[in-house]
Amino acid sequence: MTDATHAPNIDNLVETCPNCSQREVLIYPRFERLWHWSQAASIMILMFTGLGMNGFHDLMPFELAVRLHTLVALALLLLWVFATFWLFTTGTYKVFLPRMMGLTRVARFYAYGVFKGEHHPYQKSLTQRLNPLQALAYSMLKTVIFPLVWGSGLLYLTYNFWETLPNAPFWLEVVANVHLAVAWFVAGFVILHIYLLTIGHSFREGVxxxxxxxxxxxxxxxxxxxxxRHETWRLVK
Amino acid sequence: MYRFTPWLKPAAAATLIGLICSATLWAQDAPQITNSTADHSKFEALQQAFASGPEVTAACLSCHTEAATQVKHSVHWTWEFDNPATAQRLGKRHVLNSFCGSVASNEPRCTSCHVGYGWEDMNKPPPADDAAVDCLVCHDTSGQYTKLDNAAGHAVISGTGTSTGKAKTITGAKAWAVDLTKAAQSVGKPSRQNCGSCHFYGGGGDNVKHGDLSSALNHPSRDVDVHMADDGLNFSCETCHRSDKHVFAGSRYAVHATDPEGAGKPGLPRRDVATCENCHGDTPHDWMTVQGIKLNDHSDRVACQTCHIPEFARGGVATKTRWDWSTAGRMDVYGNPLHLKAYTQGDGKPLHTYLATKGDFEYGEDVVPHYAWFNGQVEYTTADATIDPTRVVEINRIAGSSDDGRSRIWPFKRMEGRQAYDANLNHLAYSNVWGPTTDSAFWTHYDWGKAIEAGMKAAGADYSGEYGFVDTYMYWPITHMVAPAEDALDCQDCHTSNGRLAKVSGIYMPGSQPFSIGGILGILVFIAMVSGVLLHITLRIITRGAKGDGHD
Known part of the structure; x- marks a missing residue:
């Protein structure tokens, strides 16, 4: 990783491209959009049913909430299996690799520049559609937060297979608490995710x-x- | 059955019609086929006028030569149970309860429900004579055999006992003269009414004791008991409580709280247990649905009864939930024993809420059970056990915990009592309550001192001479009155804050603690993130940078 203090100009060099042209390009293939929106819908259902099961609302019977939560979670896991396969076979996983370059500039923008009416410092490119802060956030989400959710969820769901272990009720409580805590974090992420769409040209432009x-x-x-010459279908405008 | 078949050729048809006619005629003359190979009304031994119950039994034994020996090896006869796990000697002959207390010193009243005739002293074993076994109380199907409520198991025979007009049967009904010949000739398999004539009336009245066994089960509707409903499966008690050599499966002293053996091997029906699993297996819910899988996951930790008997004392007959003996003995202004009837149960019958003879009562219907871990072992506070009168004394203790590997969460009726104890020795006290001709019985003389002294003497227990009253709990496992599946508990009856199992320890109940440590931490993180967003929005508005350019 390059340290910004030793090479103060490297952000500019790497992240902006003076002789590039702005073109509208197909950047989210159909599978990725399907993945995104299925995941979004799933997370909404999981949050709604999860809140219901925990007694935050009683708009749905517990049995139905458990059924939906379980089936939707399993379907989402299956989707993640496909998505992970897709990410690695297409090489798209690289966009999620965290990188330091430009990170501070983007962070500075959100913490300061945005209030000054500055332009977003990050210029999206064909291979780097996520800014460094996004890449960091998504990589943490994918490697820490989501595994904690589905890992604790699967342990929760399969309690009957390990309930004979010593202190199983205690560990179930730990699993449940982890699941609940991380689920709240995901809920916070959703809010943040949607909010950040309002920073830019417009919410609609973002979506x-x-x-x-x-x-x-x-x-x-x-x-x-x-x-x-070779992928004209990707060049829209 | 026989119908003309038009496609047959006329000649063949004519022959067939001839055959059909003769067959039909024959069928009309032939006796109706019966389930049993014996019609007891045709037995010469039973075609006589019987003067007593034992005479009927002697006639029964003339064919069923080993029946009395079998009965005498059952708890129905011995009223004695040696608990192999706790080494306690239990059974009605020995234990104390929070209802009428004990059999000792009250014999002819209590042994009215003994499966025999004439056991009048608990210090002695039941009568040795084989003819003292009462066959009819279980096997009469004429419906008119019954026993007197105070004659040590004897029935009302024409002329006896009814002369005063006050005699009652064991079900509390006004006594009638029993036709023993009719009863003897009617014998068959025990019906719900046979078992119920004693078991529905334990504790001195309809559903007083168990809570899940009442006369409502004589002819229950489907919602009261899905197995016994007249217009449904119409189970008898023995359908589940199968018997072997006159010994029945099922016990309150050593309960099969779990039954991992389940339905057993094909072709080898188990006769030794009366568990739900014996028929339903231990994974009875649908394996193809999330709900079914999850419910099957519950079956190793939650007894079937816990969900499938959502309330007990259903069907219009209340159960006694509290019995305070300490207030007994009050007289009205005329010096007559006071009695109050301030409770009307579902079927419209008013019930005593106070009796000078028995004290104060409380009742319940559609009662939500008390829930506890239960491994099947029940330990009794026997008369020789030292109690702590400053606390509620448990007449019987339910053993079990979440981590002993053999317990499940069971429903119980928790009977609340207040009853006599020896205030110096700290023992539960026997008391002589019944005895119209004694000079000690409480129901005759309203004198606790005499009643307890006589009770302790009859039981052979040490007594200091000083008595007091102590609060007690007694637990009765709930297992009857299984509701139809659609009436079983919903998930959220337990999976909620302060749900039905909130007081059961050693479990984590998903959905019951939204504000657990993890929940609170998560909510704090969530609030922090939302606050950050709100702060960001505010700052953008203040600095008019809300339209700040950027991508996302």
Whole structure:
């Protein structure tokens, strides 16, 4: 990792591209959009049913809440299996790799620049559609938060297979508490995720790429040339 | 059965019609087929006028030569149970309870429900004569055999006992003269009414004792008992409580709280247990649904009864929930024993809430059970046990815990009592309550001193001469009055804050603690994140940077 204090200008060098052109490119293939929205719907259902089971509302009988929570969670896990396979076979996983370059600039923007009316310092590129802060957030989500949720969830669900272990009721309580705590964190993430869409041109502008799949990104002349010759279908405008 | 078949050729049809006619005629003359191979009304031994119950029994034994020996090896006869796990000698002959207290010193009243005739002293074993076994109380199907409530098991025979007009049967009904010949000729398998004539009336009245055994089960509707409903499965008691050599499966002293053996091997029906699992197996719910799988996951820790008997004392007959002996003995202004009837049960019958003879009562119907871990072992506070009168004394203690590997959460009726004890020796006290001709019985003389002294003497127990009253609990496992599946408890009856099992320790109840440590931590993190967002919005509005350019 490059340390910004030793190479103060590297952010600018790497993250912006003066001779790039802004082109609208298909950046979220159909599977990724399906994945995103299924996941979004699933998380909503899981949060609604989870809150119900924990007594925060009684809009749904416990039995139905358990049934939905279990089935939706299992379906989401299956989707994650497919998504993980897809991420690694297509190489898309690389966009989620955390990187230090530009991180402080993006963080500074959200903490300070946005109030000054500054422009977002990150320029999306074909291979790096996530800014460094997003990449860090998503990588933490995928490697720490989600595994904690589905790991504790699976342990919770399969209690009957390990209930004969010593102190099983205590460990069940630990599992349940972890599940509940991390679920609240995911709920907070959802709020944050939606809120950040309001920083930018408009909320609709933020949501549109995940619906249509296309987004305006910076293309290097080489990328532009390659796409216009070999992958014309990706170049929308 | 026989119908004309038009496709047959006429000649064949004619032959067939001839055959059918003769067959039909034959069928009309033939006797109706019966389930039993014996019609007892045709037995010469039973075609006589019987003068007493034992005479009937002697006639029964002339064919069923070993029946009395079998009965005499059952708890129905011995009223004695040696608990192998606790080494306690239990059984009605020995234990104390929080109802009428004890059999000792009250014999002819209590042994009115003995499966025999003439056991009048608990210090002696039941009568040795084989003819003292009462066959009819279980096997009469004429419906008119019954026993007197105070004659040590004897029935009302024409002329005896009814002369005063006050005689009552063991069910509390006005006594009638029994036709023993009719009863003897009617014998068959025990019906609910046979078992119920004693078991529904334990504790001195309908459903007083158990809570889940009442006369409502004589002809229950489906919602009162899904197995016994007249218009449904119509089970008899023996359908579950199967017998072997006149010994019945099922015990309150050593209960099968779990039954991992389940339905047993095909072709080898188990006769030794009366568990739900014996028929239903230990994973009875649908394996193809989330709900079914989850419910099957419960069956090793939660007794079937816990969900499937949501309330007991259903069907209009109340059960006694509290009995305070200490207030007994009050007289009205005329010096007559006071009695109050301030409770009307579901079927409209008013019940005593105070009797000078017995004290204060409370009742309950559709009672939500008390729940506790139960491994099947019940330990009794026997008369020689030292009690702590400053606390509620448990007449019987339910053993079990979440981590002993053999307990399940069971429903119980928790009877609250206040009853006599020896105030110096700290022992539960026997008391002589019944005895119209004695000079000690409480129900005759309203004198606790004399009643307890006589009771202790009859039981052969040490007595200091000083008595007091102590609060007691007594636990009765609930296992009858199984409701239809649609009436079983819902998940949220337990999976909620302060649900039904809130007081049961050693479990984690999902959904019961939204504000557990994890929940609170999570909520704090959530609030912090939302606050951050709100702060960010506020700052953007203040600095007018809300339209700040950026991507997302």
């Amino acid at each position: 549109r790429p995940m619906i249509k799949g296309t987004e305006t990104v910076a293309l290097t002349p080489e990328q532009e040339a390659y796409l216009s």
